[in-house]
Every structure is written in C-alpha cells, then in structure tokens.
Amino acid sequence: MITTQTVLALVYIALSVVVYIALRRILNYLRSKGRISKNALSILILLMKLLALALVSFLIYQTVILAFPGLASALVGLMATAGFAGIIIGLAAQSSLSHVISGIILVMSKTIRVGDLIEYEKNMALIEDISLTHTILRLRDGRRIAVPNSTILSIAITNYNLIDEKVATEVDVGISYESSIELAVKAMLEAANEHPLVLENPPPQVLITGFGESSIDLKLYAWIDDPWLKPIVESDLRHEILRKFREYGVEIPYPRRVIIYQNMQQIANSVDGDGDKDVCKVQSEVKHSDTVQK
Numbered sequence: 431m432i433t434t435q436t437v438l439a440l441v442y443i444a445l446s447v448v449v450y451i452a453l454r455r456i457l458n459y460l461r462s463k464g465r466i467s468k469n470a471l472s473i474l475i476l477l478m479k480l481l482a483l484a485l486v487s488f489l490i491y492q493t494v495i496l497a498f499p500g501l502a503s504a505l506v507g508l509m510a511t512a513g514f515a516g517i518i519i520g521l522a523a524q525s526s527l528s529h530v531i532s533g534i535i536l537v538m539s540k541t542i543r544v545g546d547l548i549e550y551e552k553n554m555a556l557i558e559d560i561s562l563t564h565t566i567l568r569l570r571d572g573r574r575i576a577v578p579n580s581t582i583l584s585i586a587i588t589n590y591n592l593i594d595e596k597v598a599t600e601v602d603v604g605i606s607y608e609s610s611i612e613l614a615v616k617a618m619l620e621a622a623n624e625h626p627l628v629l630e631n632p633p634p635q636v637l638i639t640g641f642g643e644s645s646i647d648l649k650l651y652a653w654i655d656d657p658w659l660k661p662i663v664e665s666d667l668r669h670e671i672l673r674k675f676r677e678y679g680v681e682i683p684y685p686r687r688v689i690i691y692q693n694m695q696q697i698a699n700s701v702d703g704d705g706d707k708d709v710c711k712v713q714s715e716v717k718h719s720d721t722v723q724k
Contacts (some may be wrong), residue, residue: 434514466559481539486566497638500543502664503678525716532578532579532580532582532583535583536560536565536579536582536583541587541589541592542557542560542565542587543557543560543591544557544558544560544584545557545591545592546574546589546590546592547589547590547591547657547658548567548586548587548588548589548590549587549590550567550577550587551571553570554569554570554657554658554660554661555567555568555569555570556568556658558574560579563578564576564577564578564579565577565579565582566576570658570661590657596629596653596654596655597653597654597657597660598651598652598653598654599650599651599652599653599654599660599663599664599667600648600649600650600651600664601626601652601667601668601671602639602647602648602649602650603618603647603649603666603668603671603682604642604644604645604646604647604648604649604650604682604683605645605646605675605681605682605683606644606645606646606682606683607645607646607683608681609646609680609681610678610680611638611646611648613678613679613680614636614648614675614678614680615636615648617671617674617675617677617680618634618636618648618650618656618671618677619634619635619636619650619675620674621650621667621670621671621674622634622650622652622667625652625663625666625667625670627654627656627663628652628653628654628660628663629652629653629654629655632653634650634651634653635651636648636649636650636651637649637651637709643685644683644684644685645682645683650667650671652667676697705724
C-alpha cells in the first residue's frame with residue numbers, strides 16, 4: 431500500500447523536475463529573444479541557476495526525509511562525530527567554492543557577459559554561458575572549452591564588447607631598400623580602402639616600424655566593426671597587398687648578406703704559414719654569400 435510519505439516524496443521529485451525544466455526554458459527564451467541587455471541576462475542567468483540549485487536541493491532533502499524518516503537524526507549524529515571528515519570535505523570543496531564566488535564577482539562586476547567576444551590565450555572566443563563554477567567559451571573553430579571562473583577572474587582578458595566593438599586589423603610587411611616607400615604605402619592603403627569591411631572612420635594608416643637587415647618594416651592599421659572577423663580581414667588584406675605590390679613593382683626581399691673581401695693574393699702574402707687556411711676560409715664565406723660587394 432502506498433503511504434502518504436511516498437506520495438509526498440514523488441510529488442517533491444516531480445516538482446524538482448518541473449522547476450528545472452521551466453527555468454531552462456525561460457533562460458533559452460530570454461537568450462533567443464534578446465529582449466534584455468547582456469549584463470542583465472548574465473545576472474539573471476546566474477541568479478536563476480542559484481535559485482534552481484537551492485530549490486532542487488531543498489526538494490531532494492525533503493524527499494529523502496519523507497522516504498527515510500529516521501535518516502535525518504542519524505545524519506546529525508554522524509556529522510557530530512565526524513568533525514575531522516567535515517574539515518577534509520571543506521578543504522576539498524574550497525576550490526569549487528572559489529569558482530562559485532568568482533562567477534558571482536564576474537557577473538556583478540560586468541567585466542564579461544554572456545554573448546561578449548573576448549580574446550583568451552590568443553584565441554577569439556564567444557562567451558556562451560557563465561555557470562556556477564565555469565565559463566563556457568566557443569572558439570572560432572567551433573570547439574567549446576570550460577574555463578574555471580577563478581581562472582577567468584585572475585588573468586588579463588581582452589573584451590571587445592566593453593566599450594567599442596571597433597578593432598584594428600594589423601598587417602606587417604617588409605619591403606626592400608631599393609623599393610619606393612611611397613608606392614608601398616599607396617598599395618597598402620588602397621588594399622585597405624577597397625575592402626568592404628574596412629571602416630572609413632577612423633581611416634587606415636601605414637607606419638614605418640623599423641629598419642631590418644634586409645627590409646624596411648611597415649605596418650598597416652585598418653579598422654573594422656566586427657572583431658570576430660579580424661583574422662579573416664587580415665588574410666584578405668595580405669592577399670591584396672601582395673597583388674598590388676607586384677602591380678607597382680614593390681619588392682618583398684629575401685634575406686641578404688654583404689661580404690667585403692680583399693684580393694686573395696694580398697691576403698696570402700700578408701699572413702704567415704697559416705695563410706692558406708685563412709684564404710680557404712674567406713673563399714668558403716664568399717661561396718656561400720648571397721650578395722658580394724667588391
């Protein structure tokens with residue numbers, strides 16, 4: 431015969447399932463409609479998860495108490511005599527508690543929100559969820575990674591949605607010293623201005639960043655309004671810059687070496703018995719050089 435306690439236990443279990451399903455559907459609805467701000471959505475998601483955890487835990491506790499009435503007193507007595515075990519459990523849960531507290535701080539401080547685009551360990555990632563202990567990130571290649579909230583809170587992360595979604599694409603290129611800097615700059619600016627995703631304001635610009643052993647180093651800055659497309663736009667710009675360099679006759683140089691040497695006979699006459707060895711050494715260096723200046 432089914433007792434009243436059994437019926438109540440089944441009712442509590444059913445309520446737990448209903449509460450969980452209802453909260454999940456509400457969260458999915460809010461995400462799909464986008465009727466609230468990202469920060470409010472992040473806070474609401476975290477609060478609803480805390481509420482769901484507390485409510486489901488309470489319902490499960492009531493179910494156990496109803497199904498096993500004598501279990502409550504037994505558990506109290508057991509915990510009273512297991513102080514050492516409680517300390518061990520507390521130490522083991524310290525890390526998890528740290529993740530939960532970090533998650534609350536992240537949401538309340540508005541540093542990251544659900545839907546934000548961030549740069550994590552040199553990878554562009556979209557924040558899909560902030561759970562009680564972990565933040566779920568989706569990378570460009572579709573992979574999803576779970577990062578502990580305490581890790582997110584303790585490292586430097588670039589958030590492209592905090593103030594302005596505009597981001598500068600950067601393309602580095604070197605040209606030979608014989609090439610025209612004016613033509614190189616013109617080609618790079620044309621490549622940027624002709625790209626459909628590059629913004630007119632702020633305008634693209636090219637800077638001379640250094641003088642290398644074989645090249646003059648240039649850097650192109652071109653602004654776009656979608657950080658997620660940054661690597662794609664940079665690839666497009668490199669392709670177009672290379673095409674325009676060939677059109678304008680601008681050379682991207684190979685590494686070069688310049689070796690200055692004297693007449694071999696003079697070297698042989700100016701040294702002692704080791705002259706032959708030094709001459710062979712100089713000849714070997716000349717043979718392996720790319721450019722020789724006489």
